Structures are given as C-alpha cells and as structure tokens.
Amino acid sequence: EDQVTQSPEALRLQEGESSSLNCSYTVSGLRGLFWYRQDPGKGPEFLFTLYSAGEEKEKERLKATLTKKESFLHITAPKPEDSATYLCAVQGSKDSGGGADGLTFGKGTHLIIQP
Amino acid sequence: NAGVMQNPRHLVRRRGQEARLRCSPMKGHSHVYWYRQLPEEGLKFMVYLQKENIIDESGMPKERFSAEFPKEGPSILRIQQVVRGDSAAYFCASSPSGQPKEFFGPGTRLTVL
Numbered sequence: 001e002d003q004v005t006q007s008p009e010a011l012r013l014q015e016g017e018s019s020s021l022n023c024s025y026t027v028s029g030l031r032g033l034f035w036y037r038q039d040p041g042k043g044p045e046f047l048f049t050l051y052s053a054g055e056e057k058e059k060e061r062l063k064a065t066l067t068k069k070e071s072f073l074h075i076t077a078p079k080p081e082d083s084a085t086y087l088c089a090v091q092g093s094k095d096s097g098g099g100a101d102g103l104t105f106g107k108g109t110h111l112i113i114q115p
Numbered sequence: 116n117a118g119v120m121q122n123p124r125h126l127v128r129r130r131g132q133e134a135r136l137r138c139s140p141m142k143g144h145s146h147v148y149w150y151r152q153l154p155e156e157g158l159k160f161m162v163y164l165q166k167e168n169i170i171d172e173s174g175m176p177k178e179r180f181s182a183e184f185p186k187e188g189p190s191i192l193r194i195q196q197v198v199r200g201d202s203a204a205y206f207c208a209s210s211p212s213g214q215p216k217e218f219f220g221p222g223t224r225l226t227v228l
Contacts, residue, residue: 010141043208043220044158044206046217089155101148103217105159106157
C-alpha cells in the first residue's frame, strides 16, 4: 500500500525566511510525485509533478526536488501570499502491485508566512 | 476554458437522506476522479471513471456509495442513507487521457445533521 508522510504538520515563518517542506513516501513503482497548494475552502491547485530521482522543478519562489524516498519543497524568500496548505501525493504503478489509479495524499503542511 | 465545476458547493442532509454530488470535468477531459477529505485527514481516493465506465473503485466504501459518468452530462457521486460520518469535503478531479496530472474542482462540502 502506498504511503505518504509530510512534515512538519505546521510551519510558521517570517516573510523572507526560506525553509523546506518534507514528503517521505513508500510506493511500489513510482509513476509520479505531485505537489499541490490548497487554500482554505478550495480545491488543490497543481504545482509540480516529478517522475524520477534527481529531478528538480521550479516555479517562482518554489522548487521541488525528488529522491528515491522523499521529496522536498523549498520555499525561497516567501511572501504572505504563499500561506497555504501544501500537499504531496504519489501515484504508484499498478503493474508492480501498487495502489489504485488515483493519488495517495499526505495530510499536508500548513504554512503561515507572517509579514 | 472553464475549470472543473462541482455543484452544489455546500449540501446539508439529515441522516438517512440521499446526497447527490455533481462534477463537470474540464473541456476535453474524459477521466474523472473522486476524492474525500475528512476533517484533519488527507485526501482519500474513492473512484476513477471514464465515460460510461468505472475503471477503479478500490477506494469506494462497499455500501451506500456509487458513482457514474454517463455519456452525456456530469459525473455523479451518490451517497444513500447518509450518516454523520459522511460529513466531509468531496473533490472531483479531471484529467486528459493518459496523463496522471489531475485538475481539481472547488469541492462539495457535505454536512449530515
């Protein structure tokens, strides 16, 4: 069974204070690792997909990296508008006895950026 | 190009009633996924459908829950005889054929009294 654990559960930073969010995963045959942002009362908003260890992707102040066991979401010089819950999810390979066609999500990291 | 649409956005039902949640995928998307988000829990996969077919329902509770995606019209998630434990946010996501990335709708928040 695919599993995703995110840490920390909550993180409070000052504006401009860089940090990283962790996503540890267990999956039978990784088809993709996904990062989403979710604002209160809204659906998840897609950020990145990573497919293989060593891959990195960037978007504005965010950078996602991937190893064989975990992914990091690095936030550089964050602004208050970056405050949200960040979700990590994996999709395993059904051919290797993995999970369902849908994504397996972690519980998220609730990020607050104080001005 | 409108995003994934869900309605209603909020739904209140009494125990024992039926709840019907609707999802219209993005234009050109033929794959629909339903997820449930319980308070303080992560999103949980429920079911994956293509037009007129259920592809994977491994996350769906065995009783009271059903889903369909007809040839015409939105996908429907139906919950019969709702109980308080069904109170949650239900999200629909759509995807173009063959791509794992999913675009999520705004969700339907179901409250069972």
